Amino acid sequence: xxxxxxxxxxxxxxxxxxxxxxxxxxxxxxxxxxxxxxxxxxxxxxxxxxxxxxxxxxxxxxxxxxxxxxxxxxxxxxxxxxxxxxxxxxxxxxxxxxxxxxxxxxxxxxxxxxxxxxxxxxxxxxxxxxxxxxxxxxxxxxxxxxxxxxxxxxxxxxxxxxxxxxxxxxxxxxxxxxxxxxxxxxxxxxxxxxxxxxxxxxxxxxxxxxxxxxxxxxxxxxxxxxxxxxxxxxxxxxxxxxxxxxxxxxxxxxxxxxxxxxxxxxxxxxxxxxxxxxxxxxxxxxxxxxxxxxxxxxxxxxxxxxxxxxxxxxxxxxxxxxxxxxxxxxxxxxxxxxxxxxxxxxxxxxxxxxxxxxxxxxxxxxxxxxxxxxxxxxxxxxxxxxxxxxxxxxxxxxxxxxxxxxxxxxxxxxxxxxxxxxxxxxxxxxxxxxxxxxxxxxxxxxxxxx
Ligand SMILES: [Zn+2]
Numbered sequence: 001x002x003x004x005x006x007x008x009x010x011x012x013x014x015x016x017x018x019x020x021x022x023x024x025x026x027x028x029x030x031x032x033x034x035x036x037x038x039x040x041x042x043x044x045x046x047x048x049x050x051x052x053x054x055x056x057x058x059x060x061x062x063x064x065x066x067x068x069x070x071x072x073x074x075x076x077x078x079x080x081x082x083x084x085x086x087x088x089x090x091x092x093x094x095x096x097x098x099x100x101x102x103x104x105x106x107x108x109x110x111x112x113x114x115x116x117x118x119x120x121x122x123x124x125x126x127x128x129x130x131x132x133x134x135x136x137x138x139x140x141x142x143x144x145x146x147x148x149x150x151x152x153x154x155x156x157x158x159x160x161x162x163x164x165x166x167x168x169x170x171x172x173x174x175x176x177x178x179x180x181x182x183x184x185x186x187x188x189x190x191x192x193x194x195x196x197x198x199x200x201x202x203x204x205x206x207x208x209x210x211x212x213x214x215x216x217x218x219x220x221x222x223x224x225x226x227x228x229x230x231x232x233x234x235x236x237x238x239x240x241x242x243x244x245x246x247x248x249x250x251x252x253x254x255x256x257x258x259x260x261x262x263x264x265x266x267x268x269x270x271x272x273x274x275x276x277x278x279x280x281x282x283x284x285x286x287x288x289x290x291x292x293x294x295x296x297x298x299x300x301x302x303x304x305x306x307x308x309x310x311x312x313x314x315x316x317x318x319x320x321x322x323x324x325x326x327x328x329x330x331x332x333x334x335x336x337x338x339x340x341x342x343x344x345x346x347x348x349x350x351x352x353x354x355x356x357x358x359x360x361x362x363x364x365x366x367x368x369x370x371x372x373x374x375x376x377x378x379x380x381x382x383x384x385x386x387x388x389x390x391x392x393x394x395x396x397x398x399x400x401x402x403x404x405x406x407x408x409x410x411x412x413x414x415x416x417x418x419x420x421x422x423x424x425x426x427x428x429x430x431x432x433x434x435x436x437x438x439x440x441x442x443x444x445x446x447x448x449x450x
Pocket of ligand 1: 322323
């Protein structure tokens with residue numbers, strides 16, 4: 001039986017924990033949290049084994065709601081440095097067109113390993129590049145996630161508006177609408193789990209207004225409704241996108257989205273940097289959630305997502321590291337800090353605390369992915385946990401352990417549990433040779449750039 005997945009385990013006496021009434025820890029059993037142990041109490045659950053968490057700060061597992069795993073192969077590419085979104089994309093598309101199944105597997109495995117070691121227990125991925133030979137990208141991805149034991153919502157992305165049709169990408173990286181819709185249905189039917197505690201789910205995700213036709217946007221929304229899966233895309237990321245939408249569609253990005261049948265609670269959107277005050281209540285009424293990508297938006301100079309104004313309007317906000325060619329890192333705990341600093345800088349100390357940033361990465365992100373069984377330490381929730389030690393130079397002398405994670409810059413979890421199973425132990429992923437992975441991944445990245 002792997003790592004006591006089914007036995008009751010008391011995660012005992014944590015240094016700190018992000019939950020009320022769990023001062024003496026929590027009990028997990030059968031993949032779920034079954035008991036919170038309050039101060040002065042011991043578990044009521046019989047036959048518990050004990051894990052001493054006296055040196056650990058315990059968080060609900062962090063949830064990453066936007067990424068492009070394959071981009072770990074194109075970090076800090078010289079031709080894409082110091083460019084805004086559109087020029088940056090044009091520099092990278094030709095490299096992405098050369099992706100192979102082997103390179104993709106390495107890129108995805110490395111991205112997920114990096115996320116897990118940063119305290120992530122559930123991630124999405126938005127894969128939208130399907131050059132010839134990469135038709136089974138989602139199948140490769142599902143296999144990699146299962147090997148690592150990470151909970152995932154993988155999106156079948158798409159692009160069908162190439163330069164030929166007034167879009168941004170070259171012809172070599174797009175597919176036609178029929179191919180995209182058929183494969184979308186195939187991967188949902190093959191991989192999407194509908195049971196409680198699902199480990200692998202699929203969503204549909206046309207890339208953006210400037211890479212996908214209106215026809216495909218509408219057809220994808222209809223397909224997602226018929227298959228009952230979630231929908232995702234990039235929106236309101238840059239001023240360039242606003243201009244493109246006004247020029248091509250005669251409206252702003254959100255109007256275009258609504259016109260395509262996408263303003264619903266099935267949808268979560270990456271970025272949302274450029275929504276105006278009139279658009280925020282529309283998002284809230286529809287139940288459309290937003291992924292804030294603080295590092296990526298700063299790296300590409302896209303602007304600052306108005307997170308607090310959107311929350312005040314009733315919009316749910318989660319966090320995402322975004323692809324590793326824009327963020328360049330896949331570290332979700334560092335993303336929490338980046339979001340905290342960026343939003344505090346915008347809204348002030350009384351409005352944004354470290355607890356807000358942790359809430360965005362947990363409860364807020366859970367709303368983005370449409371799940372109520374993750375994102376909090378509560379009885380009945382999945383046992384998805386991130387445990388950090390404060391034994392590095394950067395934490396020495398810290399007072400409040402929870403605040404220290406964000407303020408001092410935690411970046412590596414000591415232990416991570418997904419569905420009651422340890423997937424990171426002592427800062428390592430059991431069974432994964434990180435040095436070998438880095439060697440092979442680096443070689444694949446070099447080959448791709450050459
Ligand atoms: Zn993105």
